[in-house]
Amino acid sequence: MITxxxxxxxxxxxxxLIIKDFKTLIRILTFFFVIxxxxxxTYFVFFKVFNYLLNLEDIGKGFIYRISSLLFTIIFFLLFTSSIITSIxxxxxxxxLxxxxxxxxxxxxxxxxxxxxxxxxASWASLIISLPLIFSISNVFKVETIFLIKWLFLFILMVFISTSFGILVVFLISDLFKRFSLNFIVTLIFVLLIFFFVFFFIFVKPDIFNLPQNATLQEVTKYLNSLEVEQFKYLPSGIVLQIIFNDINAKSSNLLYFFLSFYLFLTFSFLFVLIRIYRKKYLGFSLFNLSSKKERSKIFEKRVFSKNLEIFLIVKDMVIFFRDPSQWGQSLIFVILLFIYSFSIIRSPIYFKTPFYTYILSFANxxxxxxxxxxxxxxxxxxxxxxxxKTFSIIKxxxxxxxxxxxxxxxxxxIILFLGEFLIVLTNIFLKMDxxxxxxxSLITFIFSFGITIINTGFGAILPDFNETNPSKIxxxxxxIVSAIVSLIYIGISISILSTPVKNYFEKSFRKIPFNFSEFxxxxxxxxxLTFFIFVIIYNYALIRLKRYNF
Amino acid sequence: MGKEIILEVKNLTKRYGKKTAVNNISFKLSGGDIFGFIGPNGAGKTTTIKCIGGLLEYDGGDVLINGKSNKGFDQALKRSLGYVPDTPFLYDKLTGREFLYFVGRLYGMDKKSLEKKIDEYSKKLEFSDYMDIRSEEYSHGMKQRIIIASSFIHSPDIFLIDEPMVGLDPKSSKIVKDLFKEFSFSNRILFISTHTLSLAEEICNKIGIMDKGNLVYFGSIDNLKESLKKSNLEELFLEITKNDN
Structure with missing residues (x-):
């Protein structure tokens, strides 16, 4: 039956994947194109960066290890957390079911x-980063194909272990659903995550890439040696990465295989227990679907009788958004990632704080x-x-x-402008830009925010899916996908237009030659x-489409 | 005459937190019964059906199928049940025929008898022309007919059907109703939860009325009509559930 x-x-x-009509063909081609x-x-970027680093004597290999280590750790946590979300x-x-x-x-x-x-x-999105990373490591160090196959196998084991641990967490907390609302549990998970990150960044203070400008030779040697020390050596990601680099350095990994086997044993053991309790857990889990909690939104009831129907519709969207943990939960993930990103820039190392690097960092930012x-x-x-x-017909x-x-x-x-400006202004202030x-x-962010908003709101009206209720699936x-591609093309073209004056500005400021700002x-x-052109086309077409929909 | 089929619900209780959805209900059905389970929204009908079908754990009492409790729920018990949920589930990318093949395989049917049954029910439920179209293109009524067929093809002893008429057009309703009527001649149990009182009145020999988790009536419609001096089921239903909000 399992077969x-x-x-x-x-x-x-x-x-x-079966092509039934032109729309399906475009969808499949677009999907494969984007992937x-x-x-x-990603492979090209990793390969170029690693190749460049490998040519730096003493420090290069250590940096490659450190970058890979960071990425493997991030991938492990991504797999773990996305497994928690998907397994619910x-x-x-x-x-x-x-x-x-x-x-x-x-x-x-x-x-x-x-x-x-x-x-x-849980893993397909992480694989888009992981596979090019593993392929680029193997090509940069020119290892035999058999090693590449072995590493890919080890990586699959890591995916299996990390996603299984995610499932274990969901099984452990599934009983909470009987007592608490989904809102409460998602909030609890996020509070724990925030505590973890605050603890990690403030108290543990990972000194990655951090080398004081006036370091002594002894400090430099200590720093170089520290690069190749795995900070997360007991996590499955750390073990797999250490095996990969031991293969490159022709070192033995017996102990690491033992640790990996232990993880596998642990995973199989708890999966065996989870199989036994699955039916009972599933039958009990359906309880959380039924909540008799009474809710009244004052802002909703206040706005429902206001003359301005447009504002009421926005209030309605917001009330629905905040009542759906999958919506605000995912937006909170973004906010946490943005904080981590901003915090990383704020804590960016002294090593990179020369004016030239900060300008580059600012543009990359x-x-x-x-x-x-x-x-x-x-x-x-x-x-x-x-x-x-279907309520669109009532709105219409x-x-x-x-x-x-x-x-x-x-x-x-x-909303987009606030987020964009917050990110850009804050990070630029911390980078001490002029x-x-x-x-x-800030001005460019303003224009980008408008361009991105018109593209996504417009395509939301041009290519809607009124039958789907899950926003992630929509x-x-x-x-x-079309909206994402158009947004990325728009950003790509705009950044390309900006890159020439930015490059000239960097070069001239580096050589202390006066720069003509009219280029900017x-x-x-x-x-x-470009933004205005996009606005006129998408805005008008979106309105035509909105007026045509009939149910 | 084959074996006697008995479904016995004994003091069944199900709670959701502090709320009691099903409160200590008991009844017994035997082969040949067509049982109409009626009640207002939120009365506990779907919860009861899910408890009988082994899809929900219950807090008290027991459900006995041919004398055997469904708490452990082994495969033989599952094979003796056919379940149609209130919201039909089909795999969008499969055709109706493929879905029926899949269900038949899960119930251990051989190819010959499976094809014969699919052919029989596709004619009875009039979906032969749609069998090889992906279910993502089906209307609600067509999905419901395929789901009903999927619960019938393996010839279970007990059919649990939750709201079979919701969203069906008059033609689909008649097709489904005609199929149910055929059961009055079989030695099996048809358990239908429904809001369509005319359906219950027309085809059921026994009814149960649920209100706020309690089974307020169990028996034949005629006995109920006689005791409450009402002429039709709608009046009876409104009389019994008049205190309900």
């Missing part, structure tokens, strides 16, 4: 099928922040119109589409015109 279940799942996955760009782009749904909430449990399938058949599914859903704004917009702004669902009959679209646009713009650069970055659907102004005018 029937797996063959069914494979058939379902393959069905997604390929990410894979090759995969093991307990999906409607498929009720069907499967009503059939004569044995519990362990259902469990294995879900274990496989959860591993796939602008590009990265724009990328974050685009990602946030695809996830949270694009689905907003789709989430109206009560409000002019121009007013409806404008209200969404303005509100979304203000006032002109801060103001220019964002990862066809319209979301022309670039900004170009970007403004």
């Amino acid at each position: 029937d279940l797996f063959s069914l799942k494979s058939k379902i996955v393959l069905r997604y 390929s760009i990410f894979l090759f782009g 749904s995969t093991f307990f909430k999906t409607p498929e 009720e069907f499967l449990f009503s059939t004569p399938l044995k519990t362990h058949h259902i469990f294995f099928s879900k274990l496989f599914e959860n591993g796939f859903y 602008l590009g990265f922040s724009s990328y974050i704004m685009a990602t946030l917009s695809v996830r949270f702004i694009y689905p907003l119109i789709s989430l109206e669902g 009959s009560s409000i002019r589409m121009e007013n409806y679209f404008n209200s969404k646009l303005i509100f979304n713009f203000l 006032l002109l650069i801060i103001m220019l970055s 964002a990862s659907g066809f319209g979301g 102004y022309y670039a900004i005018i170009f970007i403004t015109l």
Whole structure:
């Protein structure tokens, strides 16, 4: 029976790849295009960076190890946390489970099928970073193919262990759902995560890349030696990475294999226990779906009778957003990551604090922040119109589409602008950039925020999915992918336009030659015109589409 | 005549936190019974069906299927049940035929009898023309017909059907109703939770009325009509649940 279940799942996955019509063809091609760009782009960046570092005597290899170590640790935590998030749904909430449990399938058949599914859903995004990293390490150090195959196998073991630990956490906390609301539990998890990061960054103070400018020779030697010491050597990610670098350095890894085997033994042991208790846990878990808690939103009730219907619609969106833990939970992940990012820049090492590097860092920061704004917009702004669902017809009959679209646009713009400006201004102040650069970055962020908002709000109206209720699924659907690509192309073109004056400015300031700022102004005018052009086309087309929808 | 089939619910109690969804209910059905389980929204009907189907743990009492408790829920017990949930679940990317093949395989049916049953029910429920289309393109009524067929093909002893008429057009309703009527001649139990009182009145020989987690009536419709001096089930239902909000 387990084979029937797996063959069914494979058939379902393959069905997604069957081209039925032009729209499916575009969707599949777009999907492969985006994934390929990410894979090759990431491989190219890692390969170039590692190759460059390898040529730096004494310090290069240590840096490669340190970067890989950081990435492996991040990947481990990403796998672990995404497994927690996906396994709540995969093991307990999906409607498929009720069907499967009503059939004569044995519990362990259902469990294995879900274990496989959860591993796939939790790890595919991390694989986009991990695979190019492993391939670039193997190519930079020119190891034999057999080592690459072995490393990939070890990596899969790491994925298996980390996602299984995520499942274990969900099983351990599943009883909490009987007593507390989902809101409470998600809040609790985030508070614990925040405590962990605060503890890690403030008290542990990882001195990664941190070398004082006036260090003595002894301090430099100590620093170089410390680079290759694994900070997370007892985590599965640390063990796998140490084995990889032991292979490169032709060292023995017997003890590390022992630790890895221990982890595997531990994982199989608790999975064995989880199989035994799965049915009972699943049957008990459905309790949290039923909550008789009474709720009244004062702001909602106050706004419902106000003359301004547009503001009421925004209030409605906000009330729904804050009542859905998957929505605010994911946005909180972004906020925490943004804080970590800002904190990393603030704590950026003295080693990099020469004016030349800070300018480069500032420009890279602008590009990265724009990328974050685009990602946030695809996830949270694009689905907003789709989430109206069938009630869109009621909205359409009560409000002019121009007013409806404008209200969404303005509100979304203000949110994205606030986040973008917060990130850019704060980090630039900490980087001690001059006032002109801060103001220019702020102006560019203003234009980018508007461009990204019109793209995502517009495509939300042009390519909505009124049948889907899950915002994550809406964002990862066809319209979301198109919206993401257009946003990234827009950011890419704008950054390319800016890169020439920025490069000239860096070079001239490095050589202390006067710089003509009109280059910047022309670039900004170009970007403004591009944004205006996008606005006119998308805005008008979005309104035409909104007026055409009929249910 | 084959073996006698008995479903016995003894002092079943189910709580969600402080709220008691099903409060100490008991009843017994035997082969040939078509049982209509009616009650207002939130009365505890779906919870009861899920407890009987082994899809929900209960806090007190027991559910006996042919004298055997469903608490451990072995495979033989599962094979004796056919379950249709209130919200039909189908794999979007599979066709109706593929889904029925899959269900048949899970219930251990051989190819020949499975194909025969699929053919029989596709004709009875009139979905032959849609069998090879992916279910993502089905209407609600079509999905419901496929799900009902999936619970019938392995010929279970007890059918648990939750709200079979919700969202069905008149034609689909009639098709489903006709299929249920055929059961009055079989030695099996058809357990239907429904809001469609006319359906219960037309095809059921026994009814149970749930109100706020309590089974306020269990027996035949005729006995109830006689005792309350009402002429139809709608009036009876409103009379019994008149204190409900």
